[in-house]
Structure formats: structure tokens, C-alpha cells
Amino acid sequence: MEIKQLEVFLAVMSAGSITAAARLLDRSQSQVTRLIQELEASIGFALFERNGPRITPTSKAVAFHSDAERFLTGIGQLKERAKTILSEEPAPIEIAAIPAFASGFVPLALAEMPDDLLPRNVHLRSVPAEAAVQSVLARTADFCVASLPVEHPGLDVHGLFQSPCVAAVAFDDPLAAKETISMHDLADRGLITMANPFRLRRRVNQALEAADVRPSRIVDTNTALNALQLASTGFAIAIVEPATAYGVRLKNVAIRPLDMDIPFLWGIFSAASKPLSDGALELIQLIIRISAARMPGFVAHDPGHIERVADVTFGGEHAQEQGS
Known part of the structure; x- marks a missing residue:
């Protein structure tokens, strides 16, 4: 071969x-x-x-x-790394992020990077959470931003975080005039939500069941950006995570808090025992700071309690707040 x-x-x-x-x-x-x-x-x-x-x-x-x-991507990165070693340039930063962050807060963080810490080459890949984690474990990414659950002994945890999901509605929808959208406002309305049943979708389903709300139809998609685009047409109301909602600005979409806390849980991870460059470490801190500033209800958890954090249900009754 x-x-x-x-x-x-x-x-x-x-x-x-x-x-x-x-x-x-x-x-x-x-x-x-x-x-x-x-x-x-x-x-x-x-x-x-x-x-x-x-x-x-x-x-x-x-x-x-x-x-x-x-x-082949790894071969290309190896060739690129050899060139940076020869020229004594800073190593490229390789980032694997779920679409919520790849399209929102990571670009905002890159824009704030100091020039002396920003290498000539930065690679940002938008991938599902499972693929983001595998990229770190395979050493094809320096770090990843992924939604929970994430459990693997080969990972270093740089932070675990939580913020409530929000509703997205078209500007001309009557619900856009409300300061807070109730779960009961979703009854007999079309709902747009995520497709993956093992992550955010599970908590949305739990919240709908707890509120005894039955939407007229449910449309699922693999990215919140798709959900926002659909919501902007007035087709249905979307329940989305806050990273996309507050990180990507779309016309004709109103973002409103929900009256029930549906937690979005995420973290930043790198391979255990793999030192990160000063640029990568600075970028991680910028992502955290921007997220904390822009996500209402932002909570930072103890990185050592990943299993407990991953078990947080809607309403946040298992949440252990460390700071915000």
C-alpha cells in the first residue's frame, strides 16, 4: 500500500x-x-x-x-511539522471541535490570540463529539472541544462546563415578544432539536416529558446551526445549545431563555501526557473566557468530577458549581 x-x-x-x-x-x-x-x-x-x-x-x-x-491527514501534518522544526517556527495548532464551537466561540477566540502565540498554521475541524475525542487520542488534534458524556482514561481535562439551552424562534413569531419561553408554549407547535439520542436530545426529551408537553411534530438535525436556520423561517421552534445560539448571529432569529433548565454540558480535552504549546494553552483559556462571558448561566465544574458532571439531568439537580 x-x-x-x-x-x-x-x-x-x-x-x-x-x-x-x-x-x-x-x-x-x-x-x-x-x-x-x-x-x-x-x-x-x-x-x-x-x-x-x-x-x-x-x-x-x-x-x-x-x-x-x-x-493522509496525519502524513500532511507530519510534513508540515517537519517544516516548522526546520524553520524553528511555532508548531501548528490542531483543533477538533463540535460544530457548536467550531462555528462560534473558537473563531472568536482565534481572533483574540496574541500574534506572538499564533502560529503560521492553525487547523480547525468541525466534527461530532465522538470523532473529536478520537482525534485527540490519535494525536491528530492537540485538543478538542466536545459535549458530554466523554469518559476515557487517556484524556487530560482542561475544563468542564455547563449552561442552559435556549429557544430560537423567528422574529415575527408571537413567542419572540416574550422574555422567557415556557415549555408549555411548545405544545402543539413544531419543534426542532438534535438527532443524537445520547447527548443533548436525551435531556430535551426528559424536559418535554416532565412538562407533559407534546409538540405537533419534531424535526431533528445534527447541528444547532441547521436548527437555527430552520427556526428563522418560522417553520418551527428550536431548542438549541447556547454555544451556537450566542456564538453565531443569524438574522430573523430571536434567542430566548426557557423556563426549564436543560443543561448543555461540554469540556475541553487533550491527550494525557502530551504537552501543549503556549499557543494552544492560551487558546483554550480564551475559549473558556469568551464562553463564560457570552453564555448566560455559565457554570465551571471541577475537572476531576467528569462522571458526576456527565450525569447532570435537566433542572441541574446534580450540578456542583465551582465558578461562573
Whole structure:
């Protein structure tokens, strides 16, 4: 298995055809085809099903794709690191963050970084919480910002935090005139919420059940930014985490507190025993400070109590406040 074979495979997966991949790589179609065939022979399974000029990735190709992409990303980062060592430049900062932070508070924190601590290269990836943690453990990210639960012995915890979720409604919705939106205001209304049943969605469901509220329909999505965009059209009301609500400003959306505390729990993590650069450490502190300033009801928890914090339910009855 060679790097050039993996590069061609990723190009075909991205472009959707041998012809398009050849143009992308400035290679001939025959070269691309040969390298794909050599890779298939090396790994022992077919990557594409061929039907005349059309190709379709096999299920094995889809499973292989993320690992190949991660490997080549690591190779690229290694080459970049070698250049910084040679030139004695500060090392790049690699950040993996859930979309709530990748689109909001992390960019705001980067904008406030002192020039002498900001390296030439910064890599910010928006990924699900599980992938963010795996990026840190695989050492392809210096640190990650992820929602809870997160439990792994190979992690150092730089902070555990909590802030209540909010409602997002269109400006012309009658509920936008209210200072606080009641859970009962959601009865017989369309509701937009998160799809992952093991994170924020679980707490939203608990709150709806406790309030005995049944929305007329529920639309779920994988990012709060999608939920805000939907809410801005007046299609439905969204319950979203505060990082996106207060970190990304959208037109035609009113953000209002809820009368029930649905906690959004998150933390910042790095690989255990991996020293972080001064730039990465400063960026972590900036993310925390900006979050504390912009998230109403911000609470910092003891980093040593991650299991207890992850068990916080709606209403926050298990919360142990350390500071805000």
C-alpha cells in the first residue's frame, strides 16, 4: 500500500468518477485506474463496483475511507511539522471541535490570540463529539472541544462546563415578544432539536416529558446551526445549545431563555501526557473566557468530577458549581 494509491482513492471518492479524479490530480485516467487496482490488490477487497463508465463505492470502500483520510491527514501534518522544526517556527495548532464551537466561540477566540502565540498554521475541524475525542487520542488534534458524556482514561481535562439551552424562534413569531419561553408554549407547535439520542436530545426529551408537553411534530438535525436556520423561517421552534445560539448571529432569529433548565454540558480535552504549546494553552483559556462571558448561566465544574458532571439531568439537580 502506497501513499499515492491512497491519494488516488480519496480523489475518486471525492470526485465521484475516475475521469474527474484524473483531472483533479492532473493524471491520466489509465494511471488512476491502475493505482486503484494496485490498492485493491494490496488490501484484498474491491473498492468500487464498475458498470460501464460509472463506478460506485463498495461498502468496504466507505468503511476504509475515513481511515485512509485520517492517515493522509496525519502524513500532511507530519510534513508540515517537519517544516516548522526546520524553520524553528511555532508548531501548528490542531483543533477538533463540535460544530457548536467550531462555528462560534473558537473563531472568536482565534481572533483574540496574541500574534506572538499564533502560529503560521492553525487547523480547525468541525466534527461530532465522538470523532473529536478520537482525534485527540490519535494525536491528530492537540485538543478538542466536545459535549458530554466523554469518559476515557487517556484524556487530560482542561475544563468542564455547563449552561442552559435556549429557544430560537423567528422574529415575527408571537413567542419572540416574550422574555422567557415556557415549555408549555411548545405544545402543539413544531419543534426542532438534535438527532443524537445520547447527548443533548436525551435531556430535551426528559424536559418535554416532565412538562407533559407534546409538540405537533419534531424535526431533528445534527447541528444547532441547521436548527437555527430552520427556526428563522418560522417553520418551527428550536431548542438549541447556547454555544451556537450566542456564538453565531443569524438574522430573523430571536434567542430566548426557557423556563426549564436543560443543561448543555461540554469540556475541553487533550491527550494525557502530551504537552501543549503556549499557543494552544492560551487558546483554550480564551475559549473558556469568551464562553463564560457570552453564555448566560455559565457554570465551571471541577475537572476531576467528569462522571458526576456527565450525569447532570435537566433542572441541574446534580450540578456542583465551582465558578461562573
